[in-house]
Amino acid sequence: MKKASVRNLVLLSVTSSTLVAQPSKPNVVFILVDDLAYDAIESSGRYPFLKTPNISRLQKEGASFSNFFVTMALSSPSRASFLTGMYPHKHGVTQNNEKVDANWEKYPPYTTVLQANGYESAFIGKMHQASLWGKDQVRPGFDYWLGFRGQGHYFKNVFNENGVEFNKEGYITDVLTEFSRTWLLEKRNKDKPFHLCLWHKSVHGPFQPAPRHLGVFANDSLPLPPNKNGVTTYEGKPEWQKYKKSYYKIWDKEPEWNPKFQEPLDILETLLAVDESVGKIYATLQEMKQLDNTIFIFSSDNGYFMGEHGYWDKRISYEESMRIPMIIRYPAKVKADSQLKKMCLNVDIAPTILQLAGLKVPSYIQGKSMVPLFKNEERVNWRKQFIFQYFVDDEYPYAGPTQVALRTDRYKLVDNNLENDIDELYDLQNDPGEMNNLIANPTYGKVLADLRRRMEDEKKNIDYNDDRDFWLRQQVPLWDAKYKGKKQKQH
Numbered sequence: 001m002k003k004a005s006v007r008n009l010v011l012l013s014v015t016s017s018t019l020v021a022q023p024s025k026p027n028v029v030f031i032l033v034d035d036l037a038y039d040a041i042e043s044s045g046r047y048p049f050l051k052t053p054n055i056s057r058l059q060k061e062g063a064s065f066s067n068f069f070v071t072m073a074l075s076s077p078s079r080a081s082f083l084t085g086m087y088p089h090k091h092g093v094t095q096n097n098e099k100v101d102a103n104w105e106k107y108p109p110y111t112t113v114l115q116a117n118g119y120e121s122a123f124i125g126k127m128h129q130a131s132l133w134g135k136d137q138v139r140p141g142f143d144y145w146l147g148f149r150g151q152g153h154y155f156k157n158v159f160n161e162n163g164v165e166f167n168k169e170g171y172i173t174d175v176l177t178e179f180s181r182t183w184l185l186e187k188r189n190k191d192k193p194f195h196l197c198l199w200h201k202s203v204h205g206p207f208q209p210a211p212r213h214l215g216v217f218a219n220d221s222l223p224l225p226p227n228k229n230g231v232t233t234y235e236g237k238p239e240w241q242k243y244k245k246s247y248y249k250i251w252d253k254e255p256e257w258n259p260k261f262q263e264p265l266d267i268l269e270t271l272l273a274v275d276e277s278v279g280k281i282y283a284t285l286q287e288m289k290q291l292d293n294t295i296f297i298f299s300s301d302n303g304y305f306m307g308e309h310g311y312w313d314k315r316i317s318y319e320e321s322m323r324i325p326m327i328i329r330y331p332a333k334v335k336a337d338s339q340l341k342k343m344c345l346n347v348d349i350a351p352t353i354l355q356l357a358g359l360k361v362p363s364y365i366q367g368k369s370m371v372p373l374f375k376n377e378e379r380v381n382w383r384k385q386f387i388f389q390y391f392v393d394d395e396y397p398y399a400g401p402t403q404v405a406l407r408t409d410r411y412k413l414v415d416n417n418l419e420n421d422i423d424e425l426y427d428l429q430n431d432p433g434e435m436n437n438l439i440a441n442p443t444y445g446k447v448l449a450d451l452r453r454r455m456e457d458e459k460k461n462i463d464y465n466d467d468r469d470f471w472l473r474q475q476v477p478l479w480d481a482k483y484k485g486k487k488q489k490q491h
Contacts, residue, residue: 025118025357026330027294028195029281030349032082033274034075034126034204035314036300038068038323040268049220050268054279055327058298062329063338063374069407070346072389073302073314073321075128076100078346079199082301083109083141085350085365087389089465093129094391098150101129104140107364110350111141111195117359120144120192124180125199126152138163142197144187146179152201154208171210173202173273181284193357198281199301202274209269216269221259225308227433232309236437238421240401241309264306295356296329297349308433315390317405317414317424318434322388330356334374342382343409344370366462384408387458404464406455413451425451 038044042052043059070078074095077088080102084091092103111121122144127137128151137160138145148157156169168175180198188194209216234242278298285291303321305311314321326344328334333356347367354361355369372380388405402417412434414424425438425448438444 025193026332027193027290028114028297028353028357029285029294030082030195030197030199030297030353031278031281031299032079032125032197032199033271033298033300034199034201035267035302035304036203036271036274036325037304037306037320038300038325040271040304040306041325046223047220047268048223049217050271052271052275054275054282055298057282058278058296058327058329060337061331062296062327062336063334063340065326065328065340065344067341067343068299068324068326068345069322069343069386069388070302070324071387072391073316074390074393075126075204075301078301079126079128081346082349083111083139085110085347085362085367087347087366087387087462087464088391089389090366090463095393095395096128097394108362109139109141110354110362110365111197113354113359113362114195114357115141115143117357118192119195119357120189121195121197122180122183122188123147123197123199124183125176125197126201127199144183146176146183151204154201171273173200173210173277176200177277177280180281184281184284184288198277200274200277203267203270205263205267207263207266207270209266210273213269213272216272217265220265222261222264222307224259225306227308227435232435236440238416238418238424238437240416240418240421243398261307263312267304267306292331294330295353297353298325298327299346299349300324301346313399315393316400317388317390317403317412319428319432322405322407328352333371340370340373340377342373342377342380343386343407344373345386385454385458387455387462387464389464404455404459406451406458408451408454411447411451413448413455415455 039046040050042050042056043064071081072078072088072094076096077093080091080093081088084102084107086107088094091107093100114121121142123139123142124146127139127147137147137149145160145162147160149160152172154172156167157172157175158165159168176198180196184194184196282291282296285294285296302314303319303323304314305318305320308320309318324346345367347365348370349367351361351365351367351369352371355371361369368383373382385406385408388407390400390403392402393399403414404417405412405414410427410429412424412426412428416423422437423439425444426434426436427438428434439448
């Protein structure tokens with residue numbers, strides 16, 4: 001009799017508009033963009049003509065992070081760090097290389113924990129790891145897989161659906177969004193909580209807006225970058241930066257700042273389809289009556305120079321490269337329209353999702369759960385510093401030397417790993433644009449000594465390995481030839 005009464009109560013509570021399984025655990029939707037600068041969204045105000053209403057709505061209904069960073073500013077390493085909660089030197093992906101894959105067996109993606117606890121998980125989009133032809137792209141931790149090799153293309157792709165390849169035309173952002181909606185509405189097991197990674201190719205170069213957005217900003221001009229009009233004399237800077245700048249002049253065919261330079265305008269036009277994608281997934285979750293029961297994350301795999309220091313691209317240890325946008329909407333735990341200021345990292349996402357799902361975080365994960373910050377950020381004893389790393393890229397050895405940087409709330413120390421060139425020290429409080437290198441300033445001698453000590457301590461904390469892997473070691477001769485005999489430090 002008692003069991004029948006309970007059953008009747010449950011049936012009475014279900015109406016025709018809510019005949020959808022209501023998991024007790026939160027769902028997860030993780031939308032990741034490629035190469036999006038932290039301030040290239042409407043709310044930053046940097047580009048008055050840019051409107052991203054759907055991203056802005058997530059911000060108003062969730063938390064934005066003003067100091068969120070990647071541990072390495074490159075697509076493949078960062079994406080592996082998001083999934084494993086590990087630094088690149090630990091999970092094994094230290095550059096964009098078609099032969100390199102993460103050590104998934106030793107450091108499984110956090111999605112394997114979700115799967116083991118009843119979740120159904122899907123990956124749809126760009127993984128950008130081990131993309132050789134014939135290499136199975138399906139990674140552990142996902143019940144459904146829809147991907148493509150390498151960078152993919154904006155209008156025509158060979159997709160891999162659960163190991164089976166097929167050709168499909170269409171604008172890539174729209175295609176991935178529709179695959180995601182189909183999985184959410186039709187293909188998944190509706191009796192399980194779900195996890196979806198929708199990881200876009202956009203806004204990676206060569207930048208191609210959707211046809212409907214092409215030329216939207218043709219009559220607009222780019223505002224000057226905030227740090228010295230985007231141009232530096234390189235006074236007090238490492239010598240290697242002059243060679244990097246000369247490369248980008250050739251690549252971009254723009255020797256100095258140009259407010260009508262097409263590349264960044266194309267980036268912003270390409271972003272418009274991503275914003276629409278966010279809106280469509282948001283509406284789909286509403287349709288499913290699962291919006292407020294879903295941890296909705298929006299971010300980028302790394303930052304991107306938009307003319308600062310005279311650069312485009314990413315990689316090196318300046319703020320524009322290592323900072324990313326991060327938005328998390330989850331009404332049950334995250335206060336609406338809130339701004340979090342503590343230094344957080346891409347390796348923190350995995351443990352955060354697992355804790356929000358009420359699950360145990362694997363001991364190998366190096367990141368920290370951000371859940372305590374959602375309650376009362378000011379009372380949390382949080383990280384005071386972190387290590388950012390960059391390894392010479394075997395395909396683009398001219399883009400920058402191997403670097404290790406220590407970033408604190410106030411200072412940044414950059415070890416450029418070159419025997420006959422200088423390192424960098426910046427006071428971020430007085431010089432947020434990182435234009436004045438203080439490495440040789442005697443006034444900062446004690447600060448420098450303290451930061452070098454803290455850098456070594458932090459490297460030990462993350463088990464940093466100075467012995468770069470095989471692929472990186474092969475590039476030392478290329479680096480030497482390109483940069484007139486400058487040699488990597490021997491450790």
